[in-house]
Amino acid sequence: xxxxxxxxxxxxxxxxxxxxxxxxxxxxxxxxxxxxxxxxxxxxxxxxxxxxxxxxxxxxxxxxxxxxxxxxxxxxxxxxxxxxxxxxxxxxxxxxxxxxxxxxxxxxxxxxxxxxxxxxxxxxxxxxxxxxxxxxxxxxxxxxxxxxxxxxxxxxxxxxxxxxxxxxxxxxxxxxxxxxxxxxxxxxxxxxxxxxxxxxxxxxxxxxxxxxxxxxxxxxxxxxxxxxxxxxxxxxxxxxxxxxxxxxxxxxxxxxxxxxxxxxxxxxxxxxxxxxxxxxxxxxxxxxxxxxxxxxxxxxxxxxxxxxxxxxxxxxxxxxxxxxxxxxxxxxxxxxxxxxxxxxxxxx
Numbered sequence: 001x002x003x004x005x006x007x008x009x010x011x012x013x014x015x016x017x018x019x020x021x022x023x024x025x026x027x028x029x030x031x032x033x034x035x036x037x038x039x040x041x042x043x044x045x046x047x048x049x050x051x052x053x054x055x056x057x058x059x060x061x062x063x064x065x066x067x068x069x070x071x072x073x074x075x076x077x078x079x080x081x082x083x084x085x086x087x088x089x090x091x092x093x094x095x096x097x098x099x100x101x102x103x104x105x106x107x108x109x110x111x112x113x114x115x116x117x118x119x120x121x122x123x124x125x126x127x128x129x130x131x132x133x134x135x136x137x138x139x140x141x142x143x144x145x146x147x148x149x150x151x152x153x154x155x156x157x158x159x160x161x162x163x164x165x166x167x168x169x170x171x172x173x174x175x176x177x178x179x180x181x182x183x184x185x186x187x188x189x190x191x192x193x194x195x196x197x198x199x200x201x202x203x204x205x206x207x208x209x210x211x212x213x214x215x216x217x218x219x220x221x222x223x224x225x226x227x228x229x230x231x232x233x234x235x236x237x238x239x240x241x242x243x244x245x246x247x248x249x250x251x252x253x254x255x256x257x258x259x260x261x262x263x264x265x266x267x268x269x270x271x272x273x274x275x276x277x278x279x280x281x282x283x284x285x286x287x288x289x290x291x292x293x294x295x296x297x298x299x300x301x302x303x304x305x306x307x308x309x310x311x312x313x314x315x316x317x318x319x320x321x322x323x324x325x326x327x328x329x330x331x332x333x334x335x336x337x338x339x340x341x342x343x344x345x346x347x348x
Contacts, residue, residue, distance in 0.1 A: 019210035038285030051338035054095030062108025196225030200244035256285030
């Protein structure tokens with residue numbers, strides 16, 4: 001196992017069976033060596049900066065019915081909300097005043113936000129001289145082009161799992177091939193492309209997770225968000241096990257080893273399972289944190305999974321809190337917009 005970790009650190013390549021073996025192993029010393037190797041690669045390729053990206057969760061309406069998601073279309077329990085374009089821009093303006101160089105606009109797939117509305121919001125936010133990441137699901141090429149023409153810099157759409165049969169079982173009436181089409185369209189349009197996976201889904205194998213990592217490498221994603229599946233009580237998967245923090249952490253660390261210069265967030269879901277989850281992730285290969293800049297009751301209502309942290313905090317408190325944690329582990333807060341490769345360019 002240690003030889004495989006060394007191979008990954010030096011060559012940034014592993015075979016499917018080698019990835020699966022590292023995911024399956026339970027030796028604490030081997031896991032520690034894996035996380036340390038991922039941290040060394042992180043330091044060499046993206047530096048000590050942690051990129052802060054302000055998250056604005058602007059709608060919990062969604063046309064999809066994914067079996068694992070708390071805001072799925074057929075869940076009658078959430079109090080649904082939509083932020084107005086003015087509210088979204090206001091939250092982004094406050095994020096910029098707190099020092100954020102990027103905002104992430106995330107929501108369910110809500111048709112109310114037409115291409116014209118989204119493009120107008122992007123244009124207004126770009127006047128703040130910050131980067132804009134969109135995470136609003138599957139759209140047409142023409143819609144993605146409209147957002148890009150308006151100034152959107154990045155787009156995040158997680159593949160969730162590369163097991164097509166599992167994907168289409170958990171995401172009824174959706175197509176895995178269309179999901180991949182979206183990623184390819186985004187790449188053609190010149191976005192920084194983010195994807196990611198959910199770890200610990202029912203019937204998911206370690207070979208399937210290995211395929212996810214290899215998929216990220218094949219697609220050469222610019223960001224990979226990896227988080228544990230946490231069952232939501234208002235979904236059909238409420239009785240599933242999930243909650244596999246260690247497996248998600250190993251997946252994230254291996255992704256760092258195979259894609260050394262990409263951006264990898266320490267996800268909020270990690271901290272939902274472990275009080276120090278984001279710090280542990282930052283010490284195991286991650287270099288991005290996305291504090292929540294949504295204000296008020298909306299923070300609680302955007303509940304993809306239960307137990308979400310910081311739902312009662314203010315955006316400024318979140319910014320201050322995570323900033324202190326970053327400094328406490330000897331890392332620094334990024335002062336630029338955090339595009340892929342910026343550190344290596346400066347280093348050269």
